[in-house]
Amino acid sequence: xxxxxxxxxxxxxxxxxxxxxxxxxxxxxxxxxxxxxxxxxxxxxxxxxxxxxxxxxxxxxxxxxxxxxxxxxxxxxxxxxxxxxxxxxxxxxxxxxxxxxxxxxxxxxxxxxxxxxxxxxxxxxxxxxxxxxxxxxxxxxxxxxxxxxxxxxxxxxxxxxxxxxxxxxxxxxxxxxxxxxxxxxxxxxxxxxxxxxxxxxxxxxxxxxxxxxxxxxxxxxxxxxxxxxxxxxxxxxxxxxxxxxxxxxxxxxxxxxxxxxxxxxxxxxxxxxxxxxxxxxxx
Amino acid sequence: xxxxxxxxxxxxxxxxxxxxxxxxxxxxxxxxxxxxxxxxxxxxxxxxxxxxxxxxxxxxxxxxxxxxxxxxxxxxxxxxxxxxxxxxxxxxxxxxxxxxxxxxxxxxxxxxxxxxxxxxxxxxxxxxxxxxxxxxxxxxxxxxxxxxxxxxxxxxxxxxxxxxxxxxxxxxxxxxxxxxxxxxxxxxxxxxxxxxxxxxxxxxxxxxxxxxxxxxxxxxxxxxxxxxxxxxxxxxxxxxxxxxxxxxxxxxxxxxxxxxxxxxxxxxxxxxxxxxxxxxxxxxxxxxxxxxxxxxxxxxxxxxxxxxxxxxxxxxxxxxxxxxxxxxxxxxxxxxxxxxxxxxxxxxxxxxxxxxxxxxxxxxxxxxxxxxxxxxxxxxxxxxxxxxxxxxxxx
Numbered sequence: 240x241x242x243x244x245x246x247x248x249x250x251x252x253x254x255x256x257x258x259x260x261x262x263x264x265x266x267x268x269x270x271x272x273x274x275x276x277x278x279x280x281x282x283x284x285x286x287x288x289x290x291x292x293x294x295x296x297x298x299x300x301x302x303x304x305x306x307x308x309x310x311x312x313x314x315x316x317x318x319x320x321x322x323x324x325x326x327x328x329x330x331x332x333x334x335x336x337x338x339x340x341x342x343x344x345x346x347x348x349x350x351x352x353x354x355x356x357x358x359x360x361x362x363x364x365x366x367x368x369x370x371x372x373x374x375x376x377x378x379x380x381x382x383x384x385x386x387x388x389x390x391x392x393x394x395x396x397x398x399x400x401x402x403x404x405x406x407x408x409x410x411x412x413x414x415x416x417x418x419x420x421x422x423x424x425x426x427x428x429x430x431x432x433x434x435x436x437x438x439x440x441x442x443x444x445x446x447x448x449x450x451x452x453x454x455x456x457x458x459x460x461x462x463x464x465x466x467x468x469x470x471x472x473x474x475x476x477x478x479x480x481x482x483x484x485x486x487x488x489x490x491x492x493x494x495x496x497x498x499x500x501x502x503x504x505x506x507x508x509x510x511x512x513x514x515x516x517x518x519x520x521x522x
Numbered sequence: 523x524x525x526x527x528x529x530x531x532x533x534x535x536x537x538x539x540x541x542x543x544x545x546x547x548x549x550x551x552x553x554x555x556x557x558x559x560x561x562x563x564x565x566x567x568x569x570x571x572x573x574x575x576x577x578x579x580x581x582x583x584x585x586x587x588x589x590x591x592x593x594x595x596x597x598x599x600x601x602x603x604x605x606x607x608x609x610x611x612x613x614x615x616x617x618x619x620x621x622x623x624x625x626x627x628x629x630x631x632x633x634x635x636x637x638x639x640x641x642x643x644x645x646x647x648x649x650x651x652x653x654x655x656x657x658x659x660x661x662x663x664x665x666x667x668x669x670x671x672x673x674x675x676x677x678x679x680x681x682x683x684x685x686x687x688x689x690x691x692x693x694x695x696x697x698x699x700x701x702x703x704x705x706x707x708x709x710x711x712x713x714x715x716x717x718x719x720x721x722x723x724x725x726x727x728x729x730x731x732x733x734x735x736x737x738x739x740x741x742x743x744x745x746x747x748x749x750x751x752x753x754x755x756x757x758x759x760x761x762x763x764x765x766x767x768x769x770x771x772x773x774x775x776x777x778x779x780x781x782x783x784x785x786x787x788x789x790x791x792x793x794x795x796x797x798x799x800x801x802x803x804x805x806x807x808x809x810x811x812x813x814x815x816x817x818x819x820x821x822x823x824x825x826x827x828x829x830x831x832x833x834x835x836x837x838x839x840x841x842x843x844x845x846x847x848x849x850x851x852x853x854x855x856x857x858x859x860x861x862x863x864x865x866x867x868x869x870x871x872x873x874x875x876x877x878x879x880x881x882x883x884x885x886x887x888x889x890x891x892x893x894x895x896x897x898x899x900x901x902x903x904x905x906x907x908x909x910x911x912x913x914x915x916x917x
Contacts, residue, residue, distance in 0.1 A: 240725060245812075246810070247811065248812060248892050249810055249811060249812035249813075252812050252816075253811075253812065253910055254717070254814075255714065256717050256718040256722060257722070257858075258547075258716045259710075259711055259714035259715050259717060259718065260714070260715045260718045260719070260731060263711065263734070263782060263786075264714050264731065264733070264734050266738075266779055267734050267737060267738050270543075270741065270745075270746075270779075271748050272751065273749065273753060274745065290580075291882060308851070320538075320542050321538055323745070324534065324535055324538035325535075325538040325539050325541055325542065327535055327538075328536060328538055328539030329539050331538065332532065332535060332539075337675055341537060341543065341911070342540060342542065342543055344906065345542050345543045345546050345890050346542045346905075347902060348546065348899055348903070349542050349545060349546055350901045351833065351836050351840075351898050351901065351902040351905075352546075352549070352840070352895065352898055352899075352901075353839070353840025353841070353842065353867055353894060353898055354839070354840070354842065354872050355842040355871055355894070356549065356553070356840070356891055356894060356895055356898075357866040357893070358647075358870075358871070359553060359870060359874070359887075359888060359891040360548070360549045360552055360553065360891075363552040363553070363555075363556055363888070364548065368552070368881060384545055384704040387541070387542060387545070388542065391542065416528075417528045417531055417532070438740075441739075441740055444742070445740075445741070445742025445743070445744065445745070445781065446741075446742070446743075447742070447743065447744045447842075447843045448842040448843055448867070448871055451875065452870055452874055452875060474742050474744040474745075477744050477745070477748055478744050478747070478748075478843060478847070481744075481747070481748045481752075482751070482847060482848065491752070492863075494532045494748060494752075498748050498749075501742055501744075501745055502741065502742075502745060505737075505741060505742065506737070506740075508739055508740070509733070509736060509740055513733060518642070519897065
């Protein structure tokens with residue numbers, strides 16, 4: 240009898256967990272399906288290559304796409320070198336002392352800080368104190384700092400996955416530590432590092448809160464002339480046309496299209512990352 | 523030569539290694555520099571002062587009292603420790619009704635005299651006037667904003683004149699309500715999926731579920747907000763017959779979905795770390811699979827699971843855009859899930875663009891940033907502390 244009860248209990252519990260998983264997947268497909276269904280008809284060549292017109296009710300989203308690309312490029316130039324070098328230091332040079340533990344805790348905490356705080360900080364430091372104004376450079380620095388913990392963590396994990404025997408072997412052959420890192424460790428860790436970098440690009444392209452006050456422009460049909468210009472950006476554009484248009488009905492299709500473009504970018508980054516991960520694993 | 527070169531590079535590495543620490547330090551400096559500046563602002567709007575008759579025994583008022591006077595909620599001086607006398611609030615604009623324009627003087631130089639007349643004529647008057655036209659009258663002592671006004675203030679009306687209200691409570695309550703219910707929804711869902719993924723799912727199911735959850739984490743928050751705005755909000759409004767669909771509930775639901783990937787991934791990792799030997803021992807003693815899960819695997823990984831939940835809460839508290847788009851943004855203390863609310867991050871995002879740099883409002887928003895920063899730091903540290911703990915009697 241007790242065994243029967245045990246069995247039914249197990250059956251009920253397992254069915255419950257399985258259906259919860261299905262619920263989560265269903266939510267994902269609901270969101271994706273909704274945006275794809277409504278946005279697919281909007282996206283065409285003209286939508287991707289022209290500027291918004293008629294008070295955001297017509298035209299395309301080209302300046303926003305270009306702006307997001309600029310920001311991806313700019314923030315990568317900040318976060319990638321800093322993050323990778325930082326990870327090399329913490330995992331290859333520093334031991335396990337207090338300082339390194341402190342740095343690690345700080346890196347963890349940095350990744351938990353909400354993105355709006357980065358926006359505030361970026362505004363106080365880059366826009367006001369350093370007087371960059373609302374500009375690509377201020378936005379890039381802000382977004383770069385935001386993704387820094389992600390880049391550091393993935394690089395550290397990639398480096399830690401390499402067995403110590405390789406390092407010891409290289410050092411035994413007379414290579415200096417720097418040579419070991421440059422010739423042995425980094426090349427081996429490279430595929431995993433790249434995967435992390437791609438994911439961080441996906442993150443940057445969707446962030447809105449940090450660029451609200453550091454770079455994003457409401458409407459700017461021209462492309463920027465220098466790094467001290469403002470740009471439009473996809474996520475901010477979506478926020479603007481979803482909430483504050485004069486004619487919400489007329490801007491809805493454009494909002495669907497913008498949301499779809501954003502999702503496609505994120506999807507592509509995720510796919511690329513998992514493709515690379517699989518490919519390198521086979522090698 | 524090569525030696526020197528290596529030394530330089532190593533030094534550069536050390537600098538980079540400490541960069542995150544520096545960033546956090548800089549953040550603390552900038553946030554708190556602007557934020558604490560808030561308490562150096564006076565209660566009354568900059569460039570203005572409050573005047574009363576010379577005989578009035580009241581010397582100072584709190585920020586909330588000033589606001590209530592000008593909203594006609596406090597109507598007698600005896601409520602404020604003064605004489606039994608009706609209060610007559612007076613703003614500069616009202617002078618247009620009393621004196622024709624010719625009598626002000628060419629550069630308004632006669633204005634202070636006229637104002638003095640008005641104040642002397644009207645017992646119980648309290649006049650809100652620009653500093654450059656101040657008449658000879660008793661000027662109320664202009665206190666700095668006090669921590670009490672901020673931390674215990676129950677109203678957030680940064681544009682109110684003469685005394686803007688910067689009360690933290692409605693925003694803090696809004697944040698806590700939305701996050702609390704988000705976690706209440708996300709917790710069973712997330713743990714269920716984590717158990718399924720780590721203990722039950724086959725390899726093929728995992729290969730399908732893991733990327734799906736990664737994708738759920740990858741969807742930008744503004745897209746979640748947009749989805750909430752066009753799907754969830756009308757749906758809630760219709761099905762629950764609410765006056766507005768933009769409520770705390772809509773925010774909680776969206777946040778729950780957004781916190782799910784964090785909870786699922788971390789809790790699953792924690793459960794998978796349970797040593798195989800312990801599981802096998804449990805099965806060997808005659809426990810079935812389910813009993814092993816809830817008597818052995820979950821207790822063993824409880825610290826990791828708790829850390830996952832704490833970090834999920836952190837994610838929910840700090841989330842800005844999605845919440846900003848679906849919660850209706852009414853800065854009042856919420857009484858039910860079906861009220862519109864406004865959270866701390868949403869307030870910063872919505873108002874910073876309009877607040878003039880360096881003003882009281884601007885600094886109040888930075889102070890909100892400090893509060894948010896402290897909350898999330900505490901959450902990170904708590905999570906770290908919990909996940910370090912060894913399970914009781916095991917391990």
